[in-house]
Amino acid sequence: MPRRAAAPRPPPGEFELIERFTRALPLAGAGVRLGPGDDTALLAPPPGEDLAATVDAVVEGVHFDARFTPEDVGWKALAVNLSDLASMGARPLWALVALAFPRGTPPERLEGVARGLGACARAHRIAVVGGNVSRASELSVTVTAVGAVRRGRALLRSGARPGDLLVASGTFGDAALGLAPGASAALVRRQRRPAPRLALGRALAGVARAAIDVSDGLVQDLGHLCDESGVAAVLEAAAVPTSAAYRRAARSLPDPLGPALGGGEDYELVAALPPARLARALRAAARARVPLAVIGRVERGSGVRILGADGAERPAPSGHDHLRAPRPL
CATH class of the missing domain: 3.30.1330.10 (PurM-like, N-terminal domain)
Structure with a gap:
């Protein structure tokens, strides 16, 4: 049977x-x-x-x-x-x-x-x-x-003051390029397995005046920090740190810095701090084993100005808005 x-x-x-x-x-x-x-x-x-x-x-x-x-x-x-x-x-x-x-x-x-x-x-x-x-x-x-x-040591978006330096962790734009067909393993990993900068955030508490994590694009999220603090920011585009994998992939782009400035999903930290505390911040970053770079400054006013390597102002890229357009997957 x-x-x-x-x-x-x-x-x-x-x-x-x-x-x-x-x-x-x-x-x-x-x-x-x-x-x-x-x-x-x-x-x-x-x-x-x-x-x-x-x-x-x-x-x-x-x-x-x-x-x-x-x-x-x-x-x-x-x-x-x-x-x-x-x-x-x-x-x-x-x-x-x-x-x-x-x-x-x-x-x-x-x-x-x-x-x-x-x-x-x-x-x-x-x-x-x-x-x-x-x-x-x-x-x-x-x-x-x-x-x-x-208590009393949380890093808020609202603490930046004119004269502060802007510092940023890690590198920018990798996650955005990690969505491109044929992206390198290093870029893909930044998109799919982000590394939250927890140790650095704790180390900067008491050193930085304000901070934000970058999820929707560096320029856009820096703008949120400026809005909450009632200040303006000057961002030096050439100082924004990028990885070797990013630079190889971005060579052929019309704007090689575009994904680093507006791509999003980097989950890096941007902080504002007085120049006198920069050395402390760099030591804190070294203990956390995370690179930290000065990328600009805070000044009076509103919004974010981006300066190119030649000192000329360049247009700001749009960041991600969850309700206006889906991410390009």
């Missing part, structure tokens, strides 16, 4: 999926009284510190596409939130994760997202303390991240 084929295994239900997803995540950490499994987490705030909280989402077709592995998606979903904490000078503590996906999504894909998210959480010593799952028309991962910063 011919053997019957085994019936296909039904897809996991909500609670089985949650159990499989959380296997890959670090659930315990400092201040976690009660993690996933109850209606809420119970968390103990560190004494003498303010809590810094942020939320961001990565959505399929907007922030990632089929070129991203599930692990890339999970890593990036957490890393972009940690970059916000870095800009405030906060150390990360906890995260909550809301996962939404279409019917028929292979469970293995979601487990890959969990592995990437868990790897980022372990790398930065953050506990995942809760979350949610839901159906949706596309895959998305929404993360709420909570950190702590000593």
Whole structure:
């Protein structure tokens, strides 16, 4: 008698999926009284510190596409939130994760997202303390991240003063060029596995007067800092740091500095500080093992002026606006 084929295994239900997803995540950490499994987490705030909280989402077709592995998606979903904490000078503590996906999504894909998210959480010593799952028309991962910063030492956007220097971490434009067909591995990694500058942010607390992380383009985000501080900025385009991989890829572009000035998703930090504190900032960056470069200055007025290598003013590139145009994936 011919053997019957085994019936296909039904897809996991909500609670089985949650159990499989959380296997890959670090659930315990400092201040976690009660993690996933109850209606809420119970968390103990560190004494003498303010809590810094942020939320961001990565959505399929907007922030990632089929070129991203599930692990890339999970890593990036957490890393972009940690970059916000870095800009405030906060150390990360906890995260909550809301996962939404279409019917028929292979469970293995979601487990890959969990592995990437868990790897980022372990790398930065953050506990995942809760979350949610839901159906949706596309895959998305929404993360709420909570950190702590000593009371009165948070880096805000509103502290820059005329005469301050502008300093920037790392390099710019790699992530934007990482979306181009045939991009080098170095550029692709900057797009898919951003590195939040947490150690540098904490080191600059008490040194810098203001800071912001660059997610939507250097010029655009610097403009936000200027708006909040009530000042203007002069950006020296030739001083904006770029990587060797970027310079090779940008040679043939009509404007080789365009992606560095307006590309976005670099997740570097830009800070304003008095010239007398520059040496301290450079020492702090060296301890954090992150390059730091002077890229301009703060002056009276409003907006951002960009000066080319010849001293002539050049037009400002547009940054990313989530509601006006999708990212070019």
